[in-house]
Amino acid sequence: MLLRHTTDKIIDREALTINPAKTCQPIGAMYAALGIHGCLPHSHGSQGCCSYHRTALTRHYKEPVMASTSSFTEGSSVFGGQANLLQAVETIFAVYNPDIIAVHTTCLSETIGDDVNQIAQKARDDGKVPAGKYLIHCNTPSYVGSHVTGYANMVTSMVKHFSARSATRKNQVNLITGWVEPSDMREIKRLATEMGVKIVMFPDTSDVLDTPMTGKHEFYPKGGVTIPELISTGDSKSTIGLGPFCTEDAAVLLDNKCKVKFDMLELPIGLKATDNFITSLSRAAGVQVPESITAERGRLIDMVTDMHKYLYGKRVALYGDPDTLVPLTEFLVTLDMKPVYIVSGTPGKKFEASLTKVLSKKVPEAKFKNGERADMYLLHQWIKNEPVDLIIGNSYGKYISRDEDIPLVRVGFPITDRVGHSYFPIVGYNGAMNLVTKMLNMILDKEDRVCPEEKVELTM
Amino acid sequence: MDPQRWKQEVLKKYPSKVAKKREKSIMVHEGADNIKPIQANVRTIPGIITQRGCTYAGCKGVVLGPTRDIVNLVHGPIGCSFYAWLTRRNQTLPPTPDSPNYMMYSFSTDMQDSNIVFGGEIKLKQACREAFELFKPKAIGIFSTCPVGLIGDDVHAVAREMKEELGINIFGFSCEGYKGVSQSAGHHIANNALVKHVIGLTDKAVEGKYKINMLGEYNIGGDAFELERILDKCGISLNSSFSGNSTMEQFERAHMADLNVVMCHRSINYVAEMMEKKYGIPWFKVNFIGAEASAKSLRKIADYFGDQDLKNRVEEVIAEELAIVKKSIDEIKPRTDGKMAMLFVGGSRAHHYQELFNELGMSTLSAGYEFGHRDDYEGRRVIPTITIDADSRNIEELTVEADPMKFKPRKTEEELKALEALDFNGYDGMLAEMAKGTLIIDDLSHYEMEKLIEIYHPDVFCAGIKEKYCVQKMGIPLKQLHSYDYGGPYAGFEGAVNFYKDIDMIVNTSIWKMIKAPWEAEPVIEAEYAA
Ligand code: SF4
Ligand code: SF4
Numbered sequence: 001m002l003l004r005h006t007t008d009k010i011i012d013r014e015a016l017t018i019n020p021a022k023t024c025q026p027i028g029a030m031y032a033a034l035g036i037h038g039c040l041p042h043s044h045g046s047q048g049c050c051s052y053h054r055t056a057l058t059r060h061y062k063e064p065v066m067a068s069t070s071s072f073t074e075g076s077s078v079f080g081g082q083a084n085l086l087q088a089v090e091t092i093f094a095v096y097n098p099d100i101i102a103v104h105t106t107c108l109s110e111t112i113g114d115d116v117n118q119i120a121q122k123a124r125d126d127g128k129v130p131a132g133k134y135l136i137h138c139n140t141p142s143y144v145g146s147h148v149t150g151y152a153n154m155v156t157s158m159v160k161h162f163s164a165r166s167a168t169r170k171n172q173v174n175l176i177t178g179w180v181e182p183s184d185m186r187e188i189k190r191l192a193t194e195m196g197v198k199i200v201m202f203p204d205t206s207d208v209l210d211t212p213m214t215g216k217h218e219f220y221p222k223g224g225v226t227i228p229e230l231i232s233t234g235d236s237k238s239t240i241g242l243g244p245f246c247t248e249d250a251a252v253l254l255d256n257k258c259k260v261k262f263d264m265l266e267l268p269i270g271l272k273a274t275d276n277f278i279t280s281l282s283r284a285a286g287v288q289v290p291e292s293i294t295a296e297r298g299r300l301i302d303m304v305t306d307m308h309k310y311l312y313g314k315r316v317a318l319y320g321d322p323d324t325l326v327p328l329t330e331f332l333v334t335l336d337m338k339p340v341y342i343v344s345g346t347p348g349k350k351f352e353a354s355l356t357k358v359l360s361k362k363v364p365e366a367k368f369k370n371g372e373r374a375d376m377y378l379l380h381q382w383i384k385n386e387p388v389d390l391i392i393g394n395s396y397g398k399y400i401s402r403d404e405d406i407p408l409v410r411v412g413f414p415i416t417d418r419v420g421h422s423y424f425p426i427v428g429y430n431g432a433m434n435l436v437t438k439m440l441n442m443i444l445d446k447e448d449r450v451c452p453e454e455k456v457e458l459t460m
Numbered sequence: 461m462d463p464q465r466w467k468q469e470v471l472k473k474y475p476s477k478v479a480k481k482r483e484k485s486i487m488v489h490e491g492a493d494n495i496k497p498i499q500a501n502v503r504t505i506p507g508i509i510t511q512r513g514c515t516y517a518g519c520k521g522v523v524l525g526p527t528r529d530i531v532n533l534v535h536g537p538i539g540c541s542f543y544a545w546l547t548r549r550n551q552t553l554p555p556t557p558d559s560p561n562y563m564m565y566s567f568s569t570d571m572q573d574s575n576i577v578f579g580g581e582i583k584l585k586q587a588c589r590e591a592f593e594l595f596k597p598k599a600i601g602i603f604s605t606c607p608v609g610l611i612g613d614d615v616h617a618v619a620r621e622m623k624e625e626l627g628i629n630i631f632g633f634s635c636e637g638y639k640g641v642s643q644s645a646g647h648h649i650a651n652n653a654l655v656k657h658v659i660g661l662t663d664k665a666v667e668g669k670y671k672i673n674m675l676g677e678y679n680i681g682g683d684a685f686e687l688e689r690i691l692d693k694c695g696i697s698l699n700s701s702f703s704g705n706s707t708m709e710q711f712e713r714a715h716m717a718d719l720n721v722v723m724c725h726r727s728i729n730y731v732a733e734m735m736e737k738k739y740g741i742p743w744f745k746v747n748f749i750g751a752e753a754s755a756k757s758l759r760k761i762a763d764y765f766g767d768q769d770l771k772n773r774v775e776e777v778i779a780e781e782l783a784i785v786k787k788s789i790d791e792i793k794p795r796t797d798g799k800m801a802m803l804f805v806g807g808s809r810a811h812h813y814q815e816l817f818n819e820l821g822m823s824t825l826s827a828g829y830e831f832g833h834r835d836d837y838e839g840r841r842v843i844p845t846i847t848i849d850a851d852s853r854n855i856e857e858l859t860v861e862a863d864p865m866k867f868k869p870r871k872t873e874e875e876l877k878a879l880e881a882l883d884f885n886g887y888d889g890m891l892a893e894m895a896k897g898t899l900i901i902d903d904l905s906h907y908e909m910e911k912l913i914e915i916y917h918p919d920v921f922c923a924g925i926k927e928k929y930c931v932q933k934m935g936i937p938l939k940q941l942h943s944y945d946y947g948g949p950y951a952g953f954e955g956a957v958n959f960y961k962d963i964d965m966i967v968n969t970s971i972w973k974m975i976k977a978p979w980e981a982e983p984v985i986e987a988e989y990a991a
Binding site: 001002003004005011013014015016017018019020022023024025026027042045046047048049051052053054055056058059062063064065066067068069070071072073074075076077084085087088089090091092094095096106107108111112141142143144146211213214215216217218345372373377396399 | 473474475478503504505506507508509510511512513514515516517533536537538539540541542543544545546547557558560561562564565566567568569570571572573575576583584585586587590591593594595605606607610611637638639640641642850851854905906907910924925926928929930931932933934935975976
């Protein structure tokens, strides 16, 4: 057994986190910043954090992940990191020449109290930011929230630094995307195009973290929201935020700053959440939903009706981020599955409220927890007490999966041992079909492997 | 391009202050008989995209990470523990299904803002108690991450108190990420704690006639398993391993060995030095990366013990193993011969792996360490001349003395003298084995890496995960020498064969030749249409 010390005896832990279902803020800020065209994310702290964050993102995307660091030493920790950041800005523009540097902090620079706002201003005042180039920043103390919070903070800082209202409104809708894969961002854009809606989507990591092999390393790949686009978000007709944990702050700020109204939705994962997204987008833009999209929806429903019996009643354990877990849980309920255990290390009361709404009628026995010590160790203990048929989450679930012989569907971050997540979406109706396919394959593969010989079926 | 010109071209891109600093870390090698000083183990310039990680990574990740029966509790916000969770490929093989193994677990105090404001010691103590209640480990190591030192949490005091309360060995590491300039500082801190808190606790050595400790071997991809196989075949007993496939018991009895052999000099030389002073165990450098190097290392060990039976046995084993290796080389070398490699990784691998490339007939045009010191380049003889800067001064230098009870010279002065050829306490460094005219670059930056590839087009580039896909986007295969790209083992004889096969595979992968679409490769057609 890999997790041989995990037992079914649950104690009330007050201090110890074991096998976390979250990580720290800066990596979220780094990921979000990569969704701006021509941007170099910069980690203001010691170089280990930056190295870890780049490594984790690289392992997940199997793509170059460029970011720089202030490389603090003990001296900077005592005297403050201003000199480091100023030198970094100068060096970065000279050597790596981005259009924009997006600075986030780490627990080190936060603990010593560096005022990044003031340092950034000084960099501009000292002429360290060349004309036409930008330096933005956000605070991402890792002892608050989680990687999700960091993503939200960087997205909010995009609004803060760029969104501007001019005299003329633009016939476009802002889509603020929560933490999803490049494939999902691409799919969301495709849906909008299919509907004939002009959108500005940010951040957008498609064509940044799923680039083709060309024999040339594009330091700044062609994807990402551009700065003129970001500026123009202040003139848009309205905003749709996809995933409240990641996008609500930004949407609210955009409303306050530029009077752009917003609709706050869950990520379009599964049938209902996608229905909501399509409905909201069609209203916001004042367009009819084209038949082609209705057909996509129909194909999903058709697939589910064909294979429903293999999904019905299956008990599922999930872990990951609230914005993914809430619509995903709702989708499982739609499929008549039983999402019985759900954990997320990301704190926030919304999570409980949303899940209660989704689960109270259909799966009243479900257990869920988020925040401190809502970890994979607890999830595993729940499973030890009463097993499940399927696990959904990132690659760390493989240890539970193997020990308990429960199939794992990989969804979330990080996925380090399989490919496909950055190419094949889970959002939209097509994404939902992809999810159903994955779940069925896992369930049916196991059935084929363990059922008695005389029960093996050719057709399922 | 002439390497001197390459260097000048590259430096031009940097702001002058930066260029001045980088200038000293980039060197055109003048040959083994004319080794020039290189700047190493100095701060990375802010804004430069570096390969390096932090002190905590070197301490928790590298040195203590591979030991299976200690609970490694990370005191700090969640990230540091998360990123060091199962990410270093140290394999481990507990002897029974019930033997303790905590390596699949990540333990953290997950500090919140209230802990930063009011201090985290209470939470840390409680976390120790909970870890003890749930896991009953024989030891807990507490690792400090960046904020811990700054807010004044005293992990050592907590460790002492909890050791008393829980009755197991508990010790702390002040390995905050900002100490030192790279992982290297963390190695040193880890070494110190092992000497202070663990080594010497039990006098029960491993059984066997020839007892050695293997230092600086971390069982990436099963390297340690292969070395265990070889040593076992030779009749040499592994008393303890620092720290691939190791247990706390092995550390505790380390002082009972007859000899310390050192693989990765950078990460573990401190333990070797201190154990010699404290317990009288001599050490020398070995290298089990490369078949010839492995044979040479085995002979060194046999010569140290001086026993003819052992020497005969070792020769038999070498003959048997090399026969298999040779078959593989004969088959593969025609496909790799004459190709060119570049290696930028770690603190010893960029040196050791050149052996394997040589065996494949491949030359190394450029190499450098991520966190090596001058002695890893120029040899230990330069240690007295290395200036101790502010960053190094931060790292505790333990002064150890001969242990009044446990110090026992393994050899007399005369015996050691007679064995001088084994080069006790010696390491000649990377440069002694590199060709004149090669480019040596310490703490390679991303920009320099791109320029190396653009100008010299190596057949394989060796580095880590952060570099992997940038290099591959440029159409050059990258071999990861931290994680081995999830292959291995590469150490010892079977490891060498694995490496040959993997290099053969990557330098001859078909898909690299298909990057251009047919219509891009044949503009002629377009021209014809146009006409
Ligand atoms: S938790 Fe803090 S110190 Fe650790 S990796 Fe994250 S930002 Fe860095
Ligand atoms: S040289 Fe490599 S194995 Fe040794 S400590 Fe170093 S990275 Fe690790």
